[in-house]
Amino acid sequence: LYIKKLEIFGFKSFANRVELELGPWLTAIVGPNGSGKSNIADAIRWALGADSARLIRGTRMEDVIFAGSDGRKGLGIAEVTVILDNTPGRVPIDFSEIAITRRVYRSGESEYFINKIPCKLRDIQRLLAGTGLGRDGYSVVEQGKIDAILSSRPEDRRAFFEEAC
Amino acid sequence: LYIKKLEIFGFKSFANRVELELGPWLTAIVGPNGSGKSNIADAIRWALGADSARLIRGTRMEDVIFAGSDGRKGLGIAEVTVILDNTPGRVPIDFSEIAITRRVYRSGESEYFINKIPCKLRDIQRLLAGTGLGRDGYSVVEQGKIDAILSSRPEDRRAFFEEAC
Amino acid sequence: SAARFRNTFLDIRREFREVFTRLFGGGHADLQLEDPANPLETEIRIVAQPPGKRLETMSLLSGGERALLAISLIFAILKVRPAPVAILDETDAALDEANLRRFAELLRELSARSQFIVVTHRKTTMETAEVIYGVTMEESGISKVISISLQDREAGQEAL
Amino acid sequence: SAARFRNTFLDIRREFREVFTRLFGGGHADLQLEDPANPLETEIRIVAQPPGKRLETMSLLSGGERALLAISLIFAILKVRPAPVAILDETDAALDEANLRRFAELLRELSARSQFIVVTHRKTTMETAEVIYGVTMEESGISKVISISLQDREAGQEAL
Numbered sequence: 001l002y003i004k005k006l007e008i009f010g011f012k013s014f015a016n017r018v019e020l021e022l023g024p025w026l027t028a029i030v031g032p033n034g035s036g037k038s039n040i041a042d043a044i045r046w047a048l049g050a051d052s053a054r055l056i057r058g059t060r061m062e063d064v065i066f067a068g069s070d071g072r073k074g075l076g077i078a079e080v081t082v083i084l085d086n087t088p089g090r091v092p093i094d095f096s097e098i099a100i101t102r103r104v105y106r107s108g109e110s111e112y113f114i115n116k117i118p119c120k121l122r123d124i125q126r127l128l129a130g131t132g133l134g135r136d137g138y139s140v141v142e143q144g145k146i147d148a149i150l151s152s153r154p155e156d157r158r159a160f161f162e163e164a165c
Numbered sequence: 166l167y168i169k170k171l172e173i174f175g176f177k178s179f180a181n182r183v184e185l186e187l188g189p190w191l192t193a194i195v196g197p198n199g200s201g202k203s204n205i206a207d208a209i210r211w212a213l214g215a216d217s218a219r220l221i222r223g224t225r226m227e228d229v230i231f232a233g234s235d236g237r238k239g240l241g242i243a244e245v246t247v248i249l250d251n252t253p254g255r256v257p258i259d260f261s262e263i264a265i266t267r268r269v270y271r272s273g274e275s276e277y278f279i280n281k282i283p284c285k286l287r288d289i290q291r292l293l294a295g296t297g298l299g300r301d302g303y304s305v306v307e308q309g310k311i312d313a314i315l316s317s318r319p320e321d322r323r324a325f326f327e328e329a330c
Numbered sequence: 331s332a333a334r335f336r337n338t339f340l341d342i343r344r345e346f347r348e349v350f351t352r353l354f355g356g357g358h359a360d361l362q363l364e365d366p367a368n369p370l371e372t373e374i375r376i377v378a379q380p381p382g383k384r385l386e387t388m389s390l391l392s393g394g395e396r397a398l399l400a401i402s403l404i405f406a407i408l409k410v411r412p413a414p415v416a417i418l419d420e421t422d423a424a425l426d427e428a429n430l431r432r433f434a435e436l437l438r439e440l441s442a443r444s445q446f447i448v449v450t451h452r453k454t455t456m457e458t459a460e461v462i463y464g465v466t467m468e469e470s471g472i473s474k475v476i477s478i479s480l481q482d483r484e485a486g487q488e489a490l
Numbered sequence: 491s492a493a494r495f496r497n498t499f500l501d502i503r504r505e506f507r508e509v510f511t512r513l514f515g516g517g518h519a520d521l522q523l524e525d526p527a528n529p530l531e532t533e534i535r536i537v538a539q540p541p542g543k544r545l546e547t548m549s550l551l552s553g554g555e556r557a558l559l560a561i562s563l564i565f566a567i568l569k570v571r572p573a574p575v576a577i578l579d580e581t582d583a584a585l586d587e588a589n590l591r592r593f594a595e596l597l598r599e600l601s602a603r604s605q606f607i608v609v610t611h612r613k614t615t616m617e618t619a620e621v622i623y624g625v626t627m628e629e630s631g632i633s634k635v636i637s638i639s640l641q642d643r644e645a646g647q648e649a650l
């Protein structure tokens with residue numbers, strides 16, 4: 001079970017549509033400060049059901065929509081699609097390829113799709129429950145947060161371990 | 166006003182006596198992880214009157230004494246001497262060179278010297294008051310603490326500015 | 331259940347001790363339940379001794395040692411419970427060249443069982459990857475992504 | 491006094507705007523008193539717009555942008571109130587090559603008025619220094635310091 005492809009459009013600094021084919025083993029993302037690398041990590045977590053804007057450095061959910069720059073007006077929609085390779089069938093639906101799409105509008109309204117079929121956020125969360133996807137825990141280390149793993153309060157550290165049990 | 170020379174003996178990982186002649190402009194300290202670079206920064210701040218062990222990553226003041234390693238027993242004393250070039254006379258005593266020494270024993274007892282004359286910690290703090298030495302504020306950025314400067318609470322940020330006024 | 335937590339904890343502890351010694355090129359570490367009789371509630375303590383040093387309070391470890399210790403714990407849990415996707419954002423920033431090389435080697439091994447997406451500025455980590463994407467902002471404030479090959483990456487190193 | 495704080499604040503603000511644009515190679519920033527009528531009590535707000543981007547909430551800035559913004563503030567205060575000694579410990583860790591070069595240049599200028607002691611892993615910062623000390627641990631757990639010259643430093647780079 002892994003992410004085959006990532007499509008990002010209107011999400012944070014991705015005013016132009018971008019497609020990445022990820023390797024099943026190790027993909028490195030490189031580039032200058034502020035170019036959008038962490039934004040790609042945010043896009044993945046957001047599409048897989050991160051339910052708080054704070055989780056991806058925003059304040060409100062609409063913060064993830066491209067807000068404009070020197071050269072371009074802001075956009076009205078942010079959309080990310082994660083295409084999963086489900087060949088071993090770890091996600092319990094009968095598809096070897098699963099496309100999960102999340103979209104948010106300026107109005108704050110959200111839309112969700114599994115293989116282009118409209119659904120709710122909780123449907124995505126339920127689909128992924130038990131696969132280890134969509135739960136940050138020990139599988140996501142945010143920029144600058146590596147030290148916090150050690151200094152976290154006892155309850156947080158427990159939560160970390162319990163995620164693995 | 167600058168540090169001409171630094172002598173470290175028994176402080177943290179400096180079980181062997183070490184002397185560094187610092188440049189008046191820019192001195193770089195380099196080396197592998199855990200070799201002792203940040204410990205040198207700690208030594209300077211400690212000798213110039215840092216009054217809390219927490220300020221230099223310790224829990225109790227005796228934490229700064231070399232505690233032993235695979236190949237060497239622990240020591241009983243930590244001592245750091247900072248030699249200041251006071252040619253413009255910014256420190257208000259009639260010496261063009263000022264040696265400030267701080268020592269701590271396993272017992273927790275401390276000793277302080279200005280040009281080899283015993284004194285108290287507050288004598289060092291008073292001597293340096295107004296020079297900008299011995300006050301961390303905006304002139305010390307600890308490892309991993311650069312981001313905290315931005316996210317500090319309003320009161321901390323004010324304190325930062327007030328240090329400069 | 332308490333038994334299941336305890337079993338997983340012991341597996342993670344076993345891996346952690348091994349991974350630590352491997353990443354640090356020596357030394358010892360341990361995970362301990364503050365109160366073994368109460369596994370579901372008690373605190374989990376981390377003990378670490380880098381090679382050649384004596385047992386450390388974690389606060390006295392260097393920045394790089396702390397980063398590598400945290401990585402050891404994450405990698406140990408990933409060995410016991412391989413997540414389908416693991417995302418590491420500049421996790422290797424504080425490591426010196428020697429620690430970085432050991433980190434990259436173990437990362438490569440772990441990527442056989444979990445897909446890793448790693449944001450990095452470090453050449454060694456880049457060279458371990460099978461796929462590299464470069465992100466830039468040619469047009470003001472707009473991200474652009476280009477795929478980078480092994481030859482490009484050595485040339486591109488300068489620009490990064 | 492309120493007047494003196496206000497004057498120093500305005501000096502720092504003027505320098506901060508200049509230093510930011512210089513370190514970022516463009517863009518704008520500002521420092522604002524939440525309530526200008528109450529300078530001694532009010533909050534100080536930081537506003538930043540990296541080159542080509544629109545005005546940002548600080549939390550949306552990247553890791554490297556935040557680091558450079560913090561450095562801009564520190565350097566601005568050091569320009570207005572040069573401390574005799576400034577200590578920076580791996581402050582350049584998150585900067586890409588372009589930002590690093592601008593940082594190192596300004597660091598060199600500031601070191602004419604304050605003594606800087608900088609712990610670094612970055613080659614560009616090392617090359618800016620007049621004196622370099624290498625710290626190692628040959629004997630278990632015991633630090634040793636050697637002075638490094640410009641030729642050594644290029645050879646030594648590999649080892650670091």
Ligand SMILES: Nc1ncnc2c1ncn2[C@@H]1O[C@H](COP(=O)(O)OP(=O)(O)OP(=O)(O)O)[C@@H](O)[C@H]1O
Nearest residue numbers: 012033034035036037038039065066067552553554
């Ligand atoms: N909603 C948005 N609209 C437009 N731009 C945005 C939005 N949200 C974030 N950004 C921009 O994205 C940039 C941050 O990108 P990101 O955090 O991915 O950088 P990075 O490549 O990880 O850099 P670093 O190496 O410094 O960590 C910021 O400059 C910010 O202006």
Ligand SMILES: Nc1ncnc2c1ncn2[C@@H]1O[C@H](COP(=O)(O)OP(=O)(O)OP(=O)(O)O)[C@@H](O)[C@H]1O
Nearest residue numbers: 177198199200201202203204230231232392393394
């Ligand atoms: N009292 C002490 N006795 C012996 N060793 C000590 C003592 N206090 C700290 N140390 C050792 O000093 C080392 C940390 O040194 P320091 O923080 O200076 O490393 P560093 O060179 O800055 O590394 P990094 O690049 O990872 O930040 C630790 O490994 C710790 O074991």
Ligand SMILES: [Mg+2]
Nearest residue numbers: 038143552553
């Ligand atoms: Mg980033």
Ligand SMILES: [Mg+2]
Nearest residue numbers: 203308392393
């Ligand atoms: Mg350090």
